[in-house]
Amino acid sequence: MSSASEAALQSSQTTLARRWVLRVLVILVIGWGLFVWGLYDAMVLYPNRGKDAASYLKYQYLREVEKAKPSMVSVDDPAAEFARLKTKKRDNTMSAVESARFNWLEALSRVSHMTPEHTKIADAKQELKDLDTRWGVANVKVPQPLEGYDIPSQWAIAGVGLVIGMWRLITFLAVAKKKYLWNRETSTITLPGGATLTEADIVDYDKRKWDKFIITLELRDGHACGKEVTLDLYPYNELEPWVLELERRGTGKVSEPPKE
Template sequence: MTTDQGVLTSTIGVRWLRKMGVFAVVLLGFGSWALYDAVWKYPDRGRRHAEWAEWQYLSVLEEESRAGRDPGILTRNAPVLDPVAELERLNANPSANTSGSAFARREWLTALSRVGDLTPDNTGFSQMAPRQRKDALDTIWQTASQPSPLKAYDIPSQWLMMVIGYGLGAWVVFLVGKVAITKYRWEPGTKTLIMPSGARIAPADLKEVDKRKWDKFIVYLVIKPEVDRVGGQSLRFDTYRHGLVEEWILEMEREAFGSEEDGGEEASKTEASASASNESDASETPTSQAADTDSDR
């Protein structure tokens, strides 16, 4: 991006932005999926299982009525006026409630508790008598399959996954926004890099360009101590997130320290000069030895 004064402005890294976009979509989608499970899918399955467990409970009471030849057992024993206290009582001694109506009642109340429906309104049979309710459930569950019961952690775990998905997704969106508003500027004429804080760095201000993490798109500019505002600091740049910054840093490095090609040519010249000097010394040695021999004669 170029301003009217010819000053260039950094952009957001396109490849990095694509990657963050994928992360955001995946994380927010994961959170939405967990939200759907927590609000609709799991509660619906849990309520269907609770209804099936209620049908089982009433069926057991009806069998006990027939076995005891007491038609009033179903009507008297079916309602649970304080379901929370009753479930606590049944869970306090589970070994004593492994069969019969007590076991069926505990399964029913447990299923209701998993979906937050453990209230007297759902266990008191105030809207419909137990026998009528049993007949109504017969028409549904005699031909339907048993729903899978919910575990105690099923719904809470979905809420947790929703928080994780939405939380990380929001963090990615925030990070993208932060990078988008963090701008570096470049003056091509003076090869000066202007930091988001307004501090200016010219090639002459560089003490070192630290590229030890260049493969990870990280570079550090070590600034000379006398430079205003940023003197003596080692400034970190992420060239993957911020577009154009890599080109500017390389241009500053060439201006300050020369190009790698120039350095390579200089080294080659030095090596060639040293080699020529060695050859010259080697050629002079036999001549000197011959002269010494003649003088001895």
């Protein structure tokens, strides 16, 4: 018997195994990391990029306005105008000004800014002048417009991360709360619910999932736990040596996994 097994038999209560805690921590870091990453991208990075793209496309629109001098510059009802331009785009009948206006409105829609507050233009020349100081300089980095799925996909990543993180946190707390007790004088395991197991209670040690640290114990008739109890040995340091001690002392048969 190894020193670790001997030490486990001297213990009276299970403790969490380092191997299991490390695995849980890795999954927690991945889950919460995905959540924070997706949340930041959905709330900060992508909206800021989308606003920059809309600003640049407004600049392009006002440049087209300056060249073509159309009758309509300001967009007082962006939803209606966007719908109208969608139809014209489908029919391939948009002018250069309308195409630039459509691109601008589409960029605004990606960041939920397609409202009169963001589309009314009081002084086109002044706004073009203001935007030119930002977008008219040499070697300016042109922002990539957002696709319709960009921000929703980041929310999806955040959601997946939240589910993973919460699920692993809840399971960690549940396992940490669960305690098995050992009476070394009587070689008795007390389960978290209060029922006890001795070597006399166990008819069969089903080790067919032993490689996954799972064992199913078939119990004698009339036991408080019913016909069988399944134990997950992986999260605990002491539980496996305790079960093996019951097997060593008892007369129950052992069902091994089939040999390949």
